[in-house]
Amino acid sequence: MRNQLLDAVKAVSAYFVVLLHIRFPGRTGEVINVLARFAVPFFFMVSGYFCYNVHGKSLSRLPGKIKHVLFLTVLSYPFYILWQCVQRSIEGKDLSAWLGKLTEGEHIKEFFLYNNSSPVKWHLWFLPALLYCYLLFAVAEKLRIHKIAYVLIPVLLAGHFWMEEACAFTGNSYETMEFRNYLYTGFPFFMTGHLIHRYEGVLREKLSGVYLTAGILCGALLSVAEYFRFGILELFVGSVILSVSVFLGAVLQGSREAGRLTEFFGEIGGKYAFFIYLFHLAVADVVKDLAVFFGVNGSAAYGWLRPVLVCVLTTFLAMGISALRPVHLRKNVV
Secondary structure (H helix, E strand, O other): OOOHHHHHHHHHHHHHHHHHHOOOOHHHHHHHHHHHHHHHHHHHHHHHHOOOOOOOOHHHHHHHHHHHHHHHHHHHHHHHHHHHHHHHHHHOOOHHHHHHHHOOHHHHHHHHHHOOOOOOOHHHHHHHHHHHHHHHHHHHHHHOOHHHHHHHHHHHHHHHHHHHOOHHHHOOOOOHHHHOOHHHHHHHHHHHHHHHHHOHHHHHHHOOHHHHHHHHHHHHHHHHHHHHHHOOOOOOHHHHHHHHHHHHHHHHOOOOOOOHHHHHHHHHHHHHHHHHHHHHHHHHHHHHHHHHHHOOOOOHHHHHHHHHHHHHHHHHHHHHHHHHOOHHHOOOOO
């Protein structure tokens, strides 16, 4: 039986991914962006959670998961390369220079080493990062070194924060791709999801809704406090607390009877979350082009409506695409 609450939170998290890239105006938009930083770690935890199997069949199911993510990666990148060609032609930008940069050896190296997808569309880094997480997990599963992988969770997260936050004190500087990748962002949360599934029974007994609510509030407040200290970051310490608390709440409280709102968002999260993630930037480009065409792109109303329009239109697009897909391809990667 599906956990409708978990599916509902997947839908909410997918919309927060949209708000990471399509911001509301001003300080309000920045604070929402800060709070939305929990969403990507949440999706890595979902993937790790469903890799745990009490009957020891995780390894036998991994090839199917890897092939599915590889297929989606191979499908997504050509789509956005073609999309960028169209967009750059519309905007009168130099297409040949961009294509040349795309095929440079340095970019190809950064893609394979760091999952850097910025020259195409920056949000696509998630797919190769998830693919690498599955491959690393396959090694851990094959060698039976789960405990070592669990120990690496705080070590890798510490490496992430050392490069992103501690550099404000050390004076060192790191490229975003050096810590926002499969190793320092993806795998720690992936294994956190796996760890939560392993000890789900114990956690269900120990953690009440009060503790989970407190974790969500503390994570949100700490994220905002870090923002006022450091500015916008890829990940905050508060984001870790917030994402883990939200995920635990969805998993541990999911056995309750679902209300209509949970069922509504559960339907979206269960079927369309991946396509909301994948296509929201394409939809955002169309909305922006139409706003420029009609001359409303500079209005305050457009600034506030644009994120909402992108969320709504992307949902309808996802529904249409999902209905057209063959049945065997309707598995949702997130």
